[in-house]
Amino acid sequence: MSGLTTNSTATASLNTAVPTPPGRNDLPVVVIGAGPVGLAAAAHLAERGLDFLVLEAGEQVAASVAQWGHVRIFSPWRFNIDDAARRLLEADGWTAPDADWLPTGEELISDYLAPLAKLLGARVRLGVRVTAISCLGFDRVRTDGREHAPFLIRTANGEEFQARAIVDASGAYANVLGASGLPAHGETADLIDHALPDVLGADRELYEGRHTLVVGAGHSAATTLLALTQLEDARITWAIRAGDAGRTYGGGDADALPARGALGSRLRQHVASGRITLLTGFYAHSVRADDAAVTVVSRDRTGAERSVTADRVVAATGFRPDHSIASELRLDLDPILGSTRALAPLIDPNRHSCGTVPAHGVDELAHPENGYYAVGVKSYGRAPTFLMATGYEQARSVAAAIAGDWEAAREVQLDLPETGVCSSSLAEAQERRVGLATGISGGLLATPLPLAEVSSGGGCCG
Template sequence: MNEQQLPVVVIGAGPAGLAAASQLVERGLEPLVLEAGPSAGTSVREWAHVRLFSPWSELVDQAAEKLLAPTGWERPDGDTYPSGGDWAAAYLQPLAEVLGERVQFGVRVTGVSRAGRDRVVDADREQQPFTVHTLAADGTESRLKARAVIDASGTWSKPSPLGGDGLPALGERANADRISYRVPDLKDPAVRARYAGKRVAVVGSGASAFTALAYLADLAKEAPGTHAVWILRRGIGANTFGGGEADQLPARGALGLAAKAAVEAGHASAVTGFRTDEIARDGEQLVLVGEDGRRLEPVDEIIGLTGFRPDTSLLAELRLNLDERLEAPVELAPLIDPNVHSCGTVYPHGAKELAHPEQDVYVVGMKSYGRAPTFLALTGYEQVRSVAAALAGDHEAAARVELNLAETGVCGGAGLFDDPAQTEQQAEQASGGGCCGAPATVQIGAPAASGGC
C-alpha cells in the first residue's frame, strides 16, 4: 500500500481524539482511532458525576458538529454545563457512531516506531511508515502501519503520587487500598459508605480538590463525624480559592467559594505548607508525615488530587523533543508553564508548537500539556484543526490561529454537580460578568485542628 493511502492513527477516542478524526475526515484523510476502553470517552465516563466548568458552547468541535448534523443531532443548549457523563453520552458516543469503523474499541496501543527503524537509526527514517503495535482485549497482538500518528490518549491513567518529591511517599503503595486519586462519586452507595462519618485527607489545591471538599462538606451535613483535612503544599492566600464572583467562569468561581465555605463552616480544616514524605499506620488509621517531620492527626482515608502526568512510554522509539520540566513539546512548554500562565493566558497554538524531530507524530489534547494542569477543550480542538491541516499539506491553515480566548480564559475541570441554584446562576452569568477583575481577598475562618501553618 502506498504510504499516502495508509491511515492516520489516532490514539484515544476521547474529546481530542474524536475531534482529530473529524478534522482529518474533513480534510479528506482517513483516520483510524484506536481506543483501549470499551466506548467513546472511556476516561470521561470515569468522572461522569462531575460537572464541567465549560458550557456546551465550548465543548463541541466544529468539524465534529458538521459530521453529526446529517444525523439530526443538535447541540445541547450552549449556556448549560454538562457533567462528564452528559458529554460522553450526548456528544462523544454519537460522534464515534458517525465515524463508524474508523473507531475501534478494546484496542490498546503498546508502542509506536518507524518500520524497521528504532530511534537510533537515521537511514531513510522519514521514508518509512509508522508501525503501531496493539493489544486487543482478548490478548491478540497486532501490528499495523500508519502514515502519521496523533497521540490523544490523555493523562487520566497516570495520576501524580502524593510524595512531595514527585515520587510515591513511603507507605503510599502499601496503603493503596485506603487512597483514591479521583473525586469521589458520593451518589454511589458504596463510595458514600466509604467516606461517611470518616476523617478524610484531601491532598491538592486545584479544582478537583475544591470539588472533593464541597462534596464531603455536603456529606458531613448528613453523616455526623465526616470531616475533611485539606492538605496544601503552599499557604492560603488571596488566590487560593480562585476568583470567586470575579471569575469569568462562574462555575469555577462558585466551586472555589464552596470550598472556602466548607473550611469556614468547620467541615474541613486546612493544613498548609505540608509536603508529604510518608504515610504511616496508626492502628486502623493513617498518619501523614511531612518532610519537615510534622505528623498530622490520623485519618481514615486519603484522596490524592495532585494532578496527572503523561505516559510517553508507548512513544519511546520515536524522536520526541520534550521540555525537561513539564514533559510537553519544547516550543509549547513556555506558553503553558503553570508558574507563569493560567489557562486563559495560554496563546492558542497548533502544529508548529506541537511538532517533534520525528516528522508527522503529534501529541495533542491534555497529554500535550505534560504536567501542566490548565488545559481547555477549545484549545485541544484548535490543536487538532491545525495538525489535520498540516498533515493535509495546507501549511497556511495550519499556521493560522482560529481561536481567541479572553484574557482569563475558560478552564475545563470539575464543578459541583446537580446543584440547581448554581446551575441556574452559571447559565445567567455565562455570557457576562467581569473577567479581568482581581480576585477578592479571602479571609479564612479559624479551622478546627488546622495542624499548623
C-alpha cells in the same frame, strides 16, 4: 466509512501537491484515544478523506471522561463541540444540545461523543491499549531513511499496526501522592482514591460517616472537599504543601471566573468554621495501612515528621503525561512541563490562565519525529491551562498538516474570553437553572449543587 461524507476531490489535490513519503503510502493515520480531542481529530481526518483508525484503551468511548461523569463542566456546549464533528453529526440528522448549557461528563458522552463515535463506525476500536510506538525497522538512534519508515504501533493484546502519522490524544494521568514527584513509600493504588470520586452519588457509602484526607491544592481537591461537606457525619482533613491556601481560595468576588471565585469563597468559609481541618506545609512521604485505616506521614525539608490517619485518602495532586509509549521516537520535550519546547511558554501556568493561552497548532506541536503529534491535554504536559476548545483547534491544524494543506494548518485561530469560557452573565444564567457550579482543573470542570440548594437559591457548594 459508513455514514461519513468526505471531500475526496480536495484531498486528492492536496495529496498530489504534498505526496506521502514512500513506505507510508496507503497507510491510515492512527489516533490514540477516543476522548473529545481524539474523536475531533478523527472527524477532521474524515472530512479530508484520510484513512484513519482510532485506538481507545477503555471499553467505552471517552473512558477517562466517564470517570468524572458526575462532574459538571464550566464551559457551555458551544465551546465543547468541535466544528468538523458538528458538521458530520448534523449531516446525519443530529441536533446539538442547548448551546448555553453546562453539561456533565455523562452528558458530554451521551449527547455528543457516543453519537460521534457511532458515526465514525468500525474505525473506532475499543479495548485496545497502545503500549509502544516506534518507526518500523528503526530504533531511536538510526537516522538514514527514517523519514520514509511507517510508524509501528504495538498494543497490549499483541496486535501491531502501521501508520503514516500518529495523533496521540491519550490524555494525562494522575500525579502521585508523594510530595517530591515520586510515589510516597508504600503508596499503592488500592490505598489511594482518584481525584474526583462521586462523593454524593455512586461512592457515597465509602465516605459517609468516615474520615477522609484530601491531598492537593487545586480545583479537583476543592470540588471533592466541598462535596464531602454535604455529608453531615463526615470528618474532613485537607493537606497542602503550601504555607497557606490562598492559591486555592482564589480571588473570591474579584475572580474573573465567578464560579471559580465562589468555589474558593465557600471553601474558605468551611475552613474558617472548622468544618474542614486544613494542614499546611504537608509533604506526603510515606503511606501505611492496617485493617482499619490509612496513615499518611509528612516529612518536611528539615526532616520533621507528622502524620494523619484517615479511613479514605484522596490524591488530587494534578496530572502528568506518560511519554513512555513513545520512548523510541525522537521527542523534543520541555524539561519542566513535558510539552513541546515551542508550546511551553504559551501555556506556562505562571503566566497564563486557560483563556489567555494563544492560538497554536501544528508548528508548536511538532517533534523532531516527523508525523508524530501529541494533542489535547497530553500536549500540555503538567500545565493545567487546557480547554477542550484549544484541543479542537490543535486537532484541526494537525489534520490539515497531515493532509498536506499547510496553509490551513498554519491559520490557527482561537476565540476565547480572557478568563477562559465563563463570563458573569453565563454564571448567573446557569445559577438560575442548576445552581452555581464549583470548579476544578483551572475552571474546566464543575460539580452541580444539590437540588435543595438550587431551589433555595443557595450559594456555591460541592
